Amino acid sequence: xxxxxxSDTTAQPPDAAPARVLVVGDAAGRDTLGGQVRREGYVVDTxxxxxxxxxxxxxxxxxxxxxxxxxxxxxxxxxxEALRGDAELAxxxxxVMSAMDDLDALTQCLELGADDYLLTSFRPAMLRARLRTAxxxxxxxxxxxxxxxMAVARNIQRDFLPESxxxxxxxxxxxxxxxxxxxxxxxxxxxxxxPSGTIVLVVGDVCDKGVGAALxxxxxxxxxxxxxxxVGGGAIQMIGGRRTLVRQSLEAATPADLLTRVAGFTNxxxxxxxxxxxxxxxxxxxxxxxxxxxxxxxNAGHEPAMVIGPDGTxxxxxxxxxxxxxxxxxxxRSGEGTLRNGDCLFAFTDGLVEARxxxxxxxxxDRLRDALRxxxxxxxxxxxxxxxxxxxxxxxxxxxxxxxxxxxxRTTG
Amino acid sequence: xxxxxxxxxxxxxxxxxxxxxxHTADDLQRVFASExxxxxxxxxxxxxxxxxxxxxxxRVLLAVLKQTRSRGGDLRLAAPxxxxxxxxxxxxxxxxxxxxxxxDEAVRxxxxxx
Numbered sequence: 001x002x003x004x005x006x007s008d009t010t011a012q013p014p015d016a017a018p019a020r021v022l023v024v025g026d027a028a029g030r031d032t033l034g035g036q037v038r039r040e041g042y043v044v045d046t047x048x049x050x051x052x053x054x055x056x057x058x059x060x061x062x063x064x065x066x067x068x069x070x071x072x073x074x075x076x077x078x079x080x081e082a083l084r085g086d087a088e089l090a091x092x093x094x095x096v097m098s099a100m101d102d103l104d105a106l107t108q109c110l111e112l113g114a115d116d117y118l119l120t121s122f123r124p125a126m127l128r129a130r131l132r133t134a135x136x137x138x139x140x141x142x143x144x145x146x147x148x149x150m151a152v153a154r155n156i157q158r159d160f161l162p163e164s165x166x167x168x169x170x171x172x173x174x175x176x177x178x179x180x181x182x183x184x185x186x187x188x189x190x191x192x193x194x195p196s197g198t199i200v201l202v203v204g205d206v207c208d209k210g211v212g213a214a215l216x217x218x219x220x221x222x223x224x225x226x227x228x229x230x231v232g233g234g235a236i237q238m239i240g241g242r243r244t245l246v247r248q249s250l251e252a253a254t255p256a257d258l259l260t261r262v263a264g265f266t267n268x269x270x271x272x273x274x275x276x277x278x279x280x281x282x283x284x285x286x287x288x289x290x291x292x293x294x295x296x297x298x299n300a301g302h303e304p305a306m307v308i309g310p311d312g313t314x315x316x317x318x319x320x321x322x323x324x325x326x327x328x329x330x331x332x333r334s335g336e337g338t339l340r341n342g343d344c345l346f347a348f349t350d351g352l353v354e355a356r357x358x359x360x361x362x363x364x365x366d367r368l369r370d371a372l373r374x375x376x377x378x379x380x381x382x383x384x385x386x387x388x389x390x391x392x393x394x395x396x397x398x399x400x401x402x403x404x405x406x407x408x409x410r411t412t413g
Numbered sequence: 414x415x416x417x418x419x420x421x422x423x424x425x426x427x428x429x430x431x432x433x434x435x436h437t438a439d440d441l442q443r444v445f446a447s448e449x450x451x452x453x454x455x456x457x458x459x460x461x462x463x464x465x466x467x468x469x470x471x472r473v474l475l476a477v478l479k480q481t482r483s484r485g486g487d488l489r490l491a492a493p494x495x496x497x498x499x500x501x502x503x504x505x506x507x508x509x510x511x512x513x514x515x516x517d518e519a520v521r522x523x524x525x526x527x
Contacts, residue, residue: 207469207471207472208468278476282504301503301504319504323505327509354467
């Protein structure tokens with residue numbers, strides 16, 4: 001059996017939920033009109049009085065209003081004034097309808113902001129065309145408005161990633177983040193702690209995708225940055241369940257202490273203050289001393305980061321605690337390692353290994369290891385090489401998840 | 414993703430199969446929410462048929478875990494395949510919820526008929 005070609009009489013695009021039309025008018029007229037609109041495939045609700053119509057508009061989403069302005073009174077005008085004066089309701093398109101002998105009422109309504117009109121002597125094809133045009137215009141307007149908002153969000157979100165990576169003798173850094181959508185739930189950070197010069201590296205992945213994950217990305221990143229690199233030599237700590245700014249010398253704390261404290265603080269803040277949202281993030285944190293190559297790390301439920309040697313050996317840095325934000329009062333331990341000259345500390349998000357080919361196959365750990373071994377340990381070459389291998393694999397397939405890579409290679413010793 | 418719900422005494426087993434991702438996680442959330450709303454607080458998620466879960470699926474488990482525990486119940490997991498178990502272990506979920514090899518063991522662990 002063949003699928004019939006799309007008919008040009010289809011009231012709305014396939015796959016879309018039927019649009020909801022509110023028919024406003026006196027009892028007899030709105031029932032007849034409602035029936036005609038329903039036959040075109042729309043979901044129809046009706047209202048008689050202005051107050052009832054506005055209440056229904058406020059109660060649930062309505063895609064279009066069909067306003068019958070026949071009959072006595074100035075209700076149609078009053079309704080339009082109220083609708084256009086309400087910021088929430090103003091975007092709803094209105095088609096006014098009247099008889100040929102009441103063109104004054106129609107004109108007044110159009111002047112008050114009605115989008116289109118129909119004469120009561122309409123034929124089904126005319127009704128169909130007017131409804132479709134008004135709804136198409138609205139969809140286009142909504143889409144444009146959303147695109148503008150998302151572009152703003154995307155620009156602001158860029159500001160939550162480092163503008164540039166720290167430059168330090170003894171270590172070279174490179175990072176990349178490719179969002180699957182306009183905004184991302186992934187993040188990375190790299191900053192030097194003064195005065196020790198210890199470099200803190202962060203790669204995180206907030207659960208789920210889209211706008212919700214993006215909002216929490218900003219929060220996780222800021223909590224980590226603020227608790228690890230306090231302005232003015234203090235640190236925010238949880239004391240007796242309350243957040244308190246504590247003055248202290250960071251030099252007194254070991255990098256390992258700092259990382260476990262940052263993980264614990266961020267975890268408790270999210271789990272206690274935002275527990276209702278059930279958001280969490282997997283995060284890899286490392287504190288690297290460029291002069292010696294020694295590093296401490298906390299892997300909070302994240303894909304194991306890797307230490308790659310110039311000879312292609314790979315050592316994995318497995319989790320040392322759960323993802324941040326699951327439940328309060330979790331324990332975070334730290335691990336440690338040393339980068340010899342030419343060794344690269346490579347952290348990434350699961351969007352890399354879970355990326356799909358057009359056939360639906362995952363990029364996977366083996367392909368990642370092959371790409372790492374094939375590209376040496378110079379960070380810029382390595383990141384470019386891994387992304388090249390990823391793009392060759394995924395081709396034109398729709399991005400599955402955000403992808404983030406961070407590489408830190410020791411260059412002296 | 415497909416789900417089916419089975420009642421064993423006071424225990425509800427939600428059998429899940431297929432792929433749990435950002436698109437299907439909402440459906441899964443609704444299945445669990447309707448059980449919790451109906452007063453069932455001893456829930457087993459039978460994930461034996463799940464071949465993939467994204468973090469959106471884990472988020473649903475976290476939500477249900479908190480809901481059931483706050484009502485004196487629990488959510489327990491049964492029969493994860495190795496690839497799903499790996500995701501649970503990596504993210505630390507095996508540290509916050511109990512995982513059993515079989516549905517029967519999970520049901521018995523909350524006092525139901527295994």
